[in-house]
Amino acid sequence: MTGAGPASPPLVLLLSGPNLDLLGDREPSVYGTATLADHVAAAAAEAAQLGLVVEHHQSNHEGELVELVHAARGRAAAIVVNAGALTHYSWSLHDALAAYQGVVVELHLSNPASREPWRHTSVVAPVAAGTVAGFGGLGYRLAMRAVAEILGASGVSEGSP
Numbered sequence: 028m029t030g031a032g033p034a035s036p037p038l039v040l041l042l043s044g045p046n047l048d049l050l051g052d053r054e055p056s057v058y059g060t061a062t063l064a065d066h067v068a069a070a071a072a073e074a075a076q077l078g079l080v081v082e083h084h085q086s087n088h089e090g091e092l093v094e095l096v097h098a099a100r101g102r103a104a105a106i107v108v109n110a111g112a113l114t115h116y117s118w119s120l121h122d123a124l125a126a127y128q129g130v131v132v133e134l135h136l137s138n139p140a141s142r143e144p145w146r147h148t149s150v151v152a153p154v155a156a157g158t159v160a161g162f163g164g165l166g167y168r169l170a171m172r173a174v175a176e177i178l179g180a181s182g183v184s185e186g187s188p
């Protein structure tokens with residue numbers, strides 16, 4: 028384990044995919060006016076209340092997200108991932124998440140199932156414990172709660188995903 032002592036809270040890696048850096052400005056009628064920084068702050072605050080710590084990364088590059096998932100192996104107890112459009116076609120992200128031993132929660136601001144047909148497929152869903160979608164920014168807090176419940180239920184602690 029890197030950089031974590033025995034009393035360290037479990038680490039949750041929050042991953043944001045392509046175009047989520049534009050939140051607040053991007054299609055506000057679909058995604059709202061809060062920025063990604065707002066959502067990360069909400070997730071981190073909720074996580075702290077639950078005894079978790081959040082590390083966030085955003086990338087517009089598929090390979091970088093794959094490498095972030097690799098780096099989480101043996102280090103993070105859970106990954107909460109809003110993969111943006113990669114959700115719908117990135118088999119490399121699917122495979123990286125499949126090789127990750129910890130808890131995976133899929134997250135979306137909108138509800139892809141109620142949008143265009145091409146958004147109805149998720150290649151993340153088959154390797155996730157579950158999906159939080161359609162609740163806007165509330166989803167970031169709900170995802171942290173799901174992680175806390177799952178980790179608590181399975182007795183998983185920091186660095187032992």
Ligand code: DQA
Nearest residue numbers: 109111112135136137139146
């Ligand atoms: C999204 C939904 C995806 O279909 C879309 O490509 C995004 C954002 C969401 O959070 O609602 O970029 O993941």
